[in-house]
Amino acid sequence: MTTIIAVDTLIFMFNTEDGMILEKKKAFNEFAQSKGLRSTRQRDIILDIFLSTHQHVSVEDLYLKVKASHPGIGYATVYRTLKLFSEAGLAREILLHDGQTRYEHVLAGEHHDHLVCTGCNAIIEFEDETIEKLQDEIAARHGFLIRRHKLELYGLCARCRNIG
């Protein structure tokens, strides 16, 4: 009986945004602990704010957001903390055409590529199983062991095609 309630709760947690946030906080705490990192107010705040974002953020973006409510927190701390999130598996660095590193949220078991509008800078995520397979084949043909890949499509979104 107790077990069943716990399972329900767990499913609930994973299916709501709040649950996701709690889960990620837990994951980060575990990472921090395993690495012998200390728990600091700044990191908690930055994690909260990062988790509250939905787009791909640059260090600058997040720094500005953080500074708005916590003016004492410096750029370097945001920079270092985002790197930590990345190591912890909560965030992923993405480098697009404009040479600005952005961080996106990592969702469990998910991989995707990017469709970027050069007009309005919108970033759309997509996934294509067939492309992934073809990539593996190409790599195999050349004797490569693929570690990661990067597929970005640049163009104009429906809206920008009409405006621009």
Added chain:
Amino acid sequence: MTTIIAVDTLIFMFNTEDGMILEKKKAFNEFAQSKGLRSTRQRDIILDIFLSTHQHVSVEDLYLKVKASHPGIGYATVYRTLKLFSEAGLAREILLHDGQTRYEHVLAGEHHDHLVCTGCNAIIEFEDETIEKLQDEIAARHGFLIRRHKLELYGLCARCRNIG
């Protein structure tokens, strides 16, 4: 009769490296003319040396090559000239994982992507018609008009897998 000889010569030109080089020089001269650019000794030299390379070169790489035979030519000139080649359609800028812009030769009607060995920095070019098509489909599904794309596979080549 005269016409037939001319056609033969043209085919010959396009099928040899020297012919390719002549063709590219001509293309650049036409571009320069259309843009009202002046013809300078430096640009001629840099074009010659660029056309003599076979790999993907960074500005630094080409600058060093140029300096070896023509010490008077500065970095900025090589930099600006490579940009010009790029505008003229002779070269294409490629940005790989290491944050160094490289220039590759543009061959008529050819498109390819890159397989990069993170062990020895070898760059292998490949082409996959199916992937291209899938990309177009994905773009269409999102109402995008694709201008360009970037597909890079990072991993270890056969040799580096064994060594490292």
Added chain:
DNA sequence: AGTAATGTGAAATTGAATATCAAAAGCAGA
């Protein structure tokens, strides 16, 4: 040749990423 405009080279600037370091804060043990 004269002259107006473009090109060149050295050096300066930019912009993002990253490193430095003194001061502040967290943590384990007394």
Added chain:
DNA sequence: TCTGCTTTTGATATTCAATTTCACATTACT
């Protein structure tokens, strides 16, 4: 809770490639 050691922080400096600047040289045109 206090101590002392270690990590973290925040401001600033450094790095590194890309790009711009500017005085001088060179080119195209008459």
